[in-house]
Amino acid sequence: MRLIQNMCTIAEYPAPGSAAADYCLGAAGRRLVKIAVVGASGVGKTALVVRFLTKRFIGDYERNAGNLYTRQVQIEGETLAIQVQDTPGVQVHENGLSCNEQLNRCIRWADAVVIVFSITDHKSYELIGQLHQHVQQLHPGTRLPVVVVANKADLLHIKQVDPQLGLQLAGMLGCSFYEVSVSENYNDVYNAFHILCKEVSHKQQPNSTPEKRRTSLIPRPKSPNMQDLKRRFKQALSAKVRTVTSV
Numbered sequence: 657m658r659l660i661q662n663m664c665t666i667a668e669y670p671a672p673g674s675a676a677a678d679y680c681l682g683a684a685g686r687r688l689v690k691i692a693v694v695g696a697s698g699v700g701k702t703a704l705v706v707r708f709l710t711k712r713f714i715g716d717y718e719r720n721a722g723n724l725y726t727r728q729v730q731i732e733g734e735t736l737a738i739q740v741q742d743t744p745g746v747q748v749h750e751n752g753l754s755c756n757e758q759l760n761r762c763i764r765w766a767d768a769v770v771i772v773f774s775i776t777d778h779k780s781y782e783l784i785g786q787l788h789q790h791v792q793q794l795h796p797g798t799r800l801p802v803v804v805v806a807n808k809a810d811l812l813h814i815k816q817v818d819p820q821l822g823l824q825l826a827g828m829l830g831c832s833f834y835e836v837s838v839s840e841n842y843n844d845v846y847n848a849f850h851i852l853c854k855e856v857s858h859k860q861q862p863n864s865t866p867e868k869r870r871t872s873l874i875p876r877p878k879s880p881n882m883q884d885l886k887r888r889f890k891q892a893l894s895a896k897v898r899t900v901t902s903v
């Protein structure tokens with residue numbers, strides 16, 4: 657598959673800011689959006705990434721080795737280079753979340769994060785809040801764009817989590833939410849990544865969003881001042897008095 661040519665592992669990935677990392681921007685000097693995909697083991701992270709990149713669903717994958725994939729996407733007429741980092745499943749211990757340094761490095765590297773859970777695994781849902789908090793802690797002073805993805809929507813007969821709960825939780829955390837079936841639907845997967853790229857793109861160029869540009873071009877209507885209002889009120893009043901007296 658073509659994506660293999662664009663793949664390396666976290667360990668191989670050059671340190672952010674290095675010349676080698678800049679090279680990843682691509683010869684065309686495109687803007688780069690870096691996305692990390694995190695979540696519990698077995699929720700379908702690799703399947704999600706591969707589906708997004710190839711449009712295909714392949715049933716079985718090797719246990720995750722932390723692969724990095726690259727592709728280009730069109731966002732509002734601009735071609736962006738995006739890198740998607742698949743990560744090993746998060747472990748939970750008695751004291752809570754256990755994220756190894758490899759995973760932390762990947763989260764720090766990212767401009768945006770996809771947090772995945774499976775509707776067939778309640779434990780993976782319980783991780784969302786902690787994972788979100790952990791992600792934000794690794795990016796102090798900024799609000800990293802995050803999308804919560806509820807996967808395996810085709811397995812309703814063995815569901816342990818109502819997707820509605822995922823929606824509510826994502827809302828509370830201030831994240832976008834997508835319910836997807838990686839195995840059955842490509843469009844939802846694409847949309848989840850697309851909305852994240854859009855959010856990052858707007859964050860990278862806050863003054864160049866079409867909405868902002870448009871509002872800055874349209875002159876704001878002047879609000880009437882008090883003197884003007886009084887004058888108009890008097891005019892209206894005297895016109896009424898005139899009408900009444902003439903009857």
Ligand SMILES: Nc1nc2c(ncn2[C@@H]2O[C@H](COP(=O)(O)OP(=O)(O)OP(=O)(O)O)[C@@H](O)[C@H]2O)c(=O)[nH]1
Nearest residue numbers: 697698699700701702703715720745808837838839
């Ligand atoms: N029915 C169904 N199965 C899925 C779906 N997505 C993934 N799977 C299956 O779930 C299993 C785990 O998928 P992976 O993509 O390897 O999960 P992962 O989160 O990367 O797992 P780790 O590498 O262990 O962290 C595989 O057997 C997939 O085929 C889905 O939408 N529906």
